[in-house]
Amino acid sequence: MEFKDRLKARMKAQGLNATALHKATGASKGTISFWVNGINGATGKNLLALAKALKCSPEWLATGRGEPEIGNPGAPEANLELLGDLSVWDEGDPLDEDDCEVPYYAEVEFAGGDGMTEVVEVADRKLRFSNATLRAAGVDCASAAVARVKGRSMERLIMDGAAIGFDMSDTSIIDGEIYAFNHGGMLRVKYLYRLPQGSIRISSENGDDYPDEIMTAESWREETNMLGRVFWWSTVRRSPRKR
Template sequence: MKKWHELAKARMKELKITQEALSVHMGVTQGAVAHWLSGRREPSLEVIAKVLQFLDLPPMSINTDLVSRRGKETESNAEYLGEMAVWDEADPLEDDDCEVPYYAEVEFAGGCGMTEVVEVADRTLRFSIATLRAAGVDRKSAAVARLRGRSMERLILDGAAIGFDRSDTNIIDGEIYAFNHEGMLRVKYLYRLPGGVVRIHSENSEEFPDEYLTAKQWQEDVRMLGRVFWWSTVRRSPKQR
């Protein structure tokens, strides 16, 4: 069965359409068209569909070929690492395990509605020491918290546990950090701007636009907790929802 570019070349010869004419119609260079028609480079499916439409070739001329081509490109995108080790809070720590402290927003006594970010004394999360070592994080500097809200979706989902490195508090543009912003525990991308201004950016920037804090606001209102190096989300089975 002929491939799409072979059908296209035959049709162009039949209609006396040059590569130059096709390149002008597609808004690309003649060299790009030459690569497509020779099979050396494969354009996107949308581009292929536009070429066939321009040459008045029926869509079925390409569908079978695309299915075949997609099949050839199918490849594994995961690696099986083994079964999960299950443990309970009462179980003793294994040699490769450690417990890291848990941070959360808590309301001040008196019910005034104000919150503060504190280390919760009776809550920890177990981590593999090998995992921390691979992330370049000292176990004494690691801590965890839970993200709330949709501002970091699709990257980090609502309810995800995050791990952060309390020794890594200097802002590197584009890294994700956990920080205490006037009693609110926040997890965001941070960027340094001229004049000491800090840009706060959300993954879901369409719903949560960028914020900017002056150097004074950052110094007075923010306490850095650390760079985020890990996150995990538990997805409940649809049968249990």
């Protein structure tokens, strides 16, 4: 099934025509005609707006992967936008005019084999963003960095193995925003909330399996190092056989 087929199936299911999609998404009638006739597919903000209008998953609409329906209707709403693409950059590859290279952070195991890790910039690995993507997010290239998420605590929103982009200049906690931080050598990506007396509540998207944690102001200062606010993520669905 191609993009146009998935589009038409959801239009029929929701009782929408091209005029209704034009009003719901803000896309031009010509653009919608291209989608319906299979000339091209929706991307970026158009894809999100279209998926919202059709009440379906953006990933399924764009690729056919996953399920068409939007998961648990009671789940928290994503507060980030799909802004653009990211790709691995190797030394010697020319950067396009609108690209900028950003550092890559990962958990690195200390020598000695005791399993202890530290979150560090991997010097020989870079990734690149489109400057247009960063401008749309209000992020300066010099402040952007990327990492990969491990674990399922943020699933339904950020999948195990997904890449994230974070703004290293944006480290002041705004309640309910998602932040990347180094917690005792472990890279964590969570919702953060401020509490009285400087305490911090750490919340997961998958709250059923990963209950909230409360850290005192002293513990937060001593045990964590803020990396930045998460402004972008990719979507990755791993095979359950490889988990």
